[in-house]
Amino acid sequence: MYRFLLTPRWWGINVFVLLAIPFCVFMGSWQLSRFEARVDDQRTAEAQADSARTETPRPLAEMLPVDKATYGKRVTASGRYGEQLLVPDRELDGRQGFYVLTLLRTDGGRTLPVVRGWLPGAADAAKAPAPPAGEVSVTGALQASETPGDNGVSAQGGLPPGQTGAISTASLVNLVDDDLYDAWVTLGTADSGMTAVPATAPNGTGLDLKAFQNLGYTGEWFVFAGFVVFMWFRLLRREIEFARDAELGITEPDAPTSPEAARSPEAGSPTAEAETDAAAAAAQPAQEADVEASTPVR
Incomplete structure (x- = not known):
């Protein structure tokens, strides 16, 4: 029943799933780390601002250019x-x-x-x-x-x-x-x-819009990973149901799918038998006339 997993189509599906899930998890973890880094920067900036109030002021020239350490x-x-x-x-x-x-x-x-x-x-x-x-x-x-x-x-x-x-x-x-x-x-x-x-606080720190964007992207990547797993199980279940129905004879595994085959009646069907009987009945009078014409008169 599970032999379909060895087909080239399912090999491609499995390889895609095995690559997509770790990628989505990695990207979600990276976005989460960016959010946490912004939170840490905010805490550092707040602590730096508190300590700066008690520090001795220094000449402006010594503190330039402005960066996170001097902000x-x-x-x-x-x-x-x-x-x-x-x-x-x-x-x-x-x-x-x-x-x-x-x-x-x-x-x-x-x-x-x-x-x-x-x-x-x-x-x-x-x-x-x-x-x-x-x-x-x-x-x-x-x-x-x-x-x-x-x-x-x-x-x-x-x-x-x-x-x-x-x-x-x-x-x-x-x-x-x-x-x-x-x-x-x-x-x-x-x-x-x-x-x-x-x-x-300096730009790029704190719980601003960009920080919450990172948090939103984190949720999106993890949702993508769950969606990939969900779709894989759904495809697997459908293939198993098709294989089970074929074993029970409910469906034909190799049934024709072309439009010509779908329009032509199958051999042995009631429709085909009715058409054959009608053709035979129509041809019978002509055959009897031929037989009479060919019989010599005594």
């Missing part, structure tokens, strides 16, 4: 404040507001974007306090350039003059002529009655 670390920089911009549609503690972003022209000749604080409501330059005059020294958490569309960063364009949707070098270079650092700083203590903006 959120406290840095210091000195210079003079210059142009001020607003970053609208930023939420803090469940309320909508905007960031006050001021460009600090450092003593090294380059410009560092500094978020001096957050204010509630719609972005309005009249609400934003003017930056301190003269030489200043700032201390805050180091942040990498934002990517529009990620982690709640607005990707909208066409903002009024004096506003930017993202705090990134790519966005600010179109608004100012200064040589910008590929980083920004959020002050630990906000200026002039504004609320301090907490440091955020």
Whole structure:
């Protein structure tokens, strides 16, 4: 009954199943590891942010470029404040507001974007306090350039003059002529009655949309593996039923399947016998007439 498993067709099916199941399990495990890695990165970032609050600030130049090891670390920089911009549609503690972003022209000749604080409501330059005059020294958490569309960063364009949707070098270079650092700083203590903006985790960490996509792909690959097993057992059961029916004589194992064979009546069937009798009855008068014609008259 199971001899059909040795046919070339079933050899191909079995080889496909043996390759597909481990592949699906491997891909599902890999996607799960990616999700777990993002969760671990979030925990590491949170622990790093907590420890950074008690660490001694270090000069900005020593902490660049920004990476996962330096992200959120406290840095210091000195210079003079210059142009001020607003970053609208930023939420803090469940309320909508905007960031006050001021460009600090450092003593090294380059410009560092500094978020001096957050204010509630719609972005309005009249609400934003003017930056301190003269030489200043700032201390805050180091942040990498934002990517529009990620982690709640607005990707909208066409903002009024004096506003930017993202705090990134790519966005600010179109608004100012200064040589910008590929980083920004959020002050630990906000200026002039504004609320301090907490440091955020680096991109690619935390339970964001991409992390849950990895978790969803994990479930899909494991479902694919189960579907392959289900279809193999279904095909096997159908072949066993066909073989059993053939042994019992319920079905013909080698029955013709062509359209001509399906249209022609089988020998020995009632339809074939009826057609044969009708043809014989039609031919009988002609045969009798031939016999009479051939008999000599005495």
